[in-house]
Amino acid sequence: MANYPASQPTSQRHTLSVLVENRPGVLARIAGLFARRAFNINSLSVSPTERPDISRVTVTADVEEVPLEQIIKQLNKLLHVLKIVELDSANTVNREIVLVKVAADAKTRSDVLEIVQTFRVRVVDMHPESLVIEATGSSEKLDSLLALLDDYGIIELVRSGAVALTRGPKALSEKVLGSEIKGR
């Protein structure tokens, strides 16, 4: 039964990998669909793939099963969408990247660096008053890192959407028919 907005506090995180034709306007169609159907999504990232004719959209959303099914069905109606897979978190590598500028002077710098070391992330810029830290990982890991850094004062922060791949030797695009999309 219709249950929008689909997100509820108890909803589980789902990750969808959507293979789409690499063409202008595809992202607008997908984003527009989410907007007009009132689908609440968490993150969305788009990138080229191993095949030049295919782009991969990774969507994460905290939704119940039934609205998730609607999202998948509605996405499938877009002609530029080739394949949609809901990734099983147990069998998936899931990563985000964050760049964070933390206030760190001579007094606090060593404390911050200790956190950096513990989390095995990298410092990419150092200034007498600040550090820029680059971290990749699952969104849980980044959340706990940011929570710790928060005490020192986060000056600026930018974070990507999640990208994800299934484990093992198979590619999602294997199941997409031919590579003739290049024809246009």
Place this chain on the structure above:
Amino acid sequence: MALPTPLQAFSAVPKGPVEKLTADKHIVNGEKMTGAQAVIRALEDLGVEDVFGLPGGAILPVYDAINENTKFRFVLMRHEQAVGHAAEGYAVSTGKVGVCIVTSGPGATNTVTAIADANMDSVPLVVITGQVGVGAIGTDAFQEADMVGITYPVVKHSYLVTRAEDIPRVLSEAYYVANSGRPGPVVVDLTKTAQTETLYYTWPQRMILPGYNPTTKAHGRVLANAAKLFGQSYRPVLYVGGGAVRSKATEQVRKLAEITGAPIVTTLPARGIVPESDDNVLGMLGMHGTVAATGAVQQCDLLVAIGARFDDRVTGSLPDFAPAARVIHIDIDPAEIGKNRAVDVPIVGDVATVLTDLIPEIVRDQAINGKPDLDPWWATINELRDKYPMFYDEPTDGSLAPQWVVQQLSDQADPNTIWVSDVGQHQMWASQFIDFKNPNSWISSGGLGTMGFGLPAAMGARVGFDKPVWLIAGDGSFQMTSEELAAAFIDHLPVKIAILNNSVYGMVRQWQTLFYKNHYSATNLLDGEAREGQTVGVGPDDIVDVPDFVRLAEAYGCVGMRAFTKEQATEAISKANEINDRPVLIDFRVWKDAMVWPMVAAGDSNSNVTYKPGVQPLKGSQN
């Protein structure tokens, strides 16, 4: 060449000099022609017989390519919205794809209402719009509008064509996509660059649609499950929607009702799919449906949705809709299944194909397990049917009862008549009181409820068929596209127009009466105030009705008549039925306080349907 402007530098569309057509990169066999000529040729090769349109700057090359040798008929309309609606009327009545050709900018945006309408009602359209040249895209050029962007939410698919050589393939794809799976509108935005460049035309074209594979056939297991549910149900109902009409499933629906004994209720677009005279047909359900249809659905134990989508005008309050029913949902669009109502047996596929496969399954199941006894169920239904037939109140002001007018039109009409309605009270009365005899003989704007749909859609239907077309319109909705009378006269489309003129926006007024304490805000049109014995005109003793529909019709070369009384009405109708060389319009002066009954208030439970004020026959009768 000058340096690109900052905007051009960021543009995704290639802006450089046009590449020469060379054998290694482009197709160079076939007949050489311009993109515009290829548009016309491709439409001919697709078998298109009729095209609706209106020219303009950015589509001029295509219009230049239309000439006396062109194999399709071109119908010039007077407004682009009407172009779209005419193509819809054509598509619904003929089952073919409606094709439109309009210009860029305002021409294109004017069609958006019709595109949205077609999208809601799953009408196959190919809308070809002009677009400024590739180099001008994104510069806010004269008559530039991002048509593909504007129509994202309301199309099945859309194309921006920047190269001439793509035209034959894109049109093949557009035509196929519009007409297959769940039908819908496809926009082809054609840049002037693509129209004027040359290509080598070949036919047929190979379509490249890797992401489009509509399912048409259901697999065996769900069919067996569905058959089993029929065998266990003592109160089944077939809830038939527009999808069954698009799929031409009349025979299958009739057969299914025959072997299962289940009653048929229809949505608005499916009126007439099985003739009203068939004993299994209970009429329309929902907000203005019959008590028998709405009541049967509320009390059923098995609801079989056939090409229907559980629209709110059908279901009323969703949690209270058919509360005890298990649901079989047959639809070609998987996204409709489970969208509004949880389903016990989902069947994705073309309605006609699915029913053809399902019927033998049911016969087999009945042979083994026997057929449930539906006599008590029919007794319940027949009681509702006998006790609460369609009725109407006689006017108290000496005007005509609009429902009576509809009945007269229906009684006197040729049995092959195609009925078209506009949107409003008259639309509901038409669907309630016309004795539908054939499938595809009812054309109306359902999902979007577009006032102004009627006249152009009627003209489109008349283009498709040499049969009588009656349009039932309201005085309000008719004025939204009345300019099309010009095209109807000049292009020899002798449609017959019945305006149920109550001088107000009747449906809005009905809601104002019921829910807004008779505050008639902005609903008086003052175009039908004169009564019998009074004359309409501008003289000192005349009643000034603006517009005077009779003189409006005459100004457009059509025949205009006015009826205040039953005698005048019957006479006018029989006269109109005789006239077949030009459009006829009858201005029926009807009662402004006439209301559409039965009615379920928006959002209320269908069990609270009001048969007439004070009578709620289904209340508390929940099984």
